[in-house]
Amino acid sequence: MGKRDVQEVNAGSMADIAFLLLIFFLVTTTMDTDTGLARLLPPMQEDQPDDTPPIKERNVFSVLLNSNNQLLVEGKPMQIEQLTEATKEFMENPMDLETLPEKKEVEVEFFGVQMLTKGVISLQSDRGTEYQAYLMVQNELQRAISELRQDLAKRKFGKEYDELEKEEQKAIRTIYPQKISEAEPKNIGGKN
Amino acid sequence: MAKFRKKKSGGQTAINTASLPDIVFMLLFFFMVSTTMKEVDMKVQISPAEATEIVKLEKKELVTFIYVGVPAKKFQSLYGSEPRIQLNDQFATVPDIQSYIAQARDNMKESDQPKMTTSIKADRECPMGVITDIKQALRKAAALKINYSAAEKVEVR
Numbered sequence: 001m002g003k004r005d006v007q008e009v010n011a012g013s014m015a016d017i018a019f020l021l022l023i024f025f026l027v028t029t030t031m032d033t034d035t036g037l038a039r040l041l042p043p044m045q046e047d048q049p050d051d052t053p054p055i056k057e058r059n060v061f062s063v064l065l066n067s068n069n070q071l072l073v074e075g076k077p078m079q080i081e082q083l084t085e086a087t088k089e090f091m092e093n094p095m096d097l098e099t100l101p102e103k104k105e106v107e108v109e110f111f112g113v114q115m116l117t118k119g120v121i122s123l124q125s126d127r128g129t130e131y132q133a134y135l136m137v138q139n140e141l142q143r144a145i146s147e148l149r150q151d152l153a154k155r156k157f158g159k160e161y162d163e164l165e166k167e168e169q170k171a172i173r174t175i176y177p178q179k180i181s182e183a184e185p186k187n188i189g190g191k192n
Numbered sequence: 193m194a195k196f197r198k199k200k201s202g203g204q205t206a207i208n209t210a211s212l213p214d215i216v217f218m219l220l221f222f223f224m225v226s227t228t229m230k231e232v233d234m235k236v237q238i239s240p241a242e243a244t245e246i247v248k249l250e251k252k253e254l255v256t257f258i259y260v261g262v263p264a265k266k267f268q269s270l271y272g273s274e275p276r277i278q279l280n281d282q283f284a285t286v287p288d289i290q291s292y293i294a295q296a297r298d299n300m301k302e303s304d305q306p307k308m309t310t311s312i313k314a315d316r317e318c319p320m321g322v323i324t325d326i327k328q329a330l331r332k333a334a335a336l337k338i339n340y341s342a343a344e345k346v347e348v349r
Contacts, residue, residue, distance in 0.1 A: 127321030
């Protein structure tokens, strides 16, 4: 047995491996972004006399959610799957029905004079409502509005809503506003 | 002149790259450590709610978090098993929110203050009562842009 030369390990690729790891960690740590439903709360009113004219009953889409996570829409029980369609019908009022919201004429960029709905969605929950159920309702309402916007964008511009220019998006937002009012809570269910 | 030419004729000497991996590893460890350092120590248990119409929360520095959920097992003997609020690293009550928001706002750049968003991270089974109280407190603190935190849900329709 002759004395062999100690073979040197080629460490040239070590840097590559380390770079690979480095890039992996860089990517995975930024991937964890927080997501959620964005909402705007109404400003606090300091005991102001409420002199705004009351909204007509036909213009309000009342969604109630009780402590057992059951839905009551416009006075009738409803399953969550039907909420999107009901909301879309309310917002559009295609037949100009008496029971659905009024419309007003407004000049909108790109569209000309349009009949805009005066409808407002009112969402009321109980103190015992589960957060997930509440969020699902918010989600369905949001879905209804974004589907309406999407349809209009396709019809008018032939593009997805997200691909439109800022001004075009704004015009569509004026036609289908996100008017979701989160009313002050009530404690009716008796839970909590 | 001849001196210089003589040196060049010796052929290109390779730069020793043996220490390159060490440098890269150092960077790697730096990123690994610094990214986990920012996490808040969670004292409440949160299994996120799910939704489909979610938007991404951009610009982390504009976002303030409020966590709501049942205290973790080791804190339950002290804080009970009712849903509690966690601000930063400690348990809090609803009246604490106003000062918390004010402090978070003070730490921001003045130009960013109107864009401040508050993200409510609540457990999916948490009752709305707590969240409504938080919402009222946020209205009082004039932090009106909120975000109901939810994870992406796979479409079933």
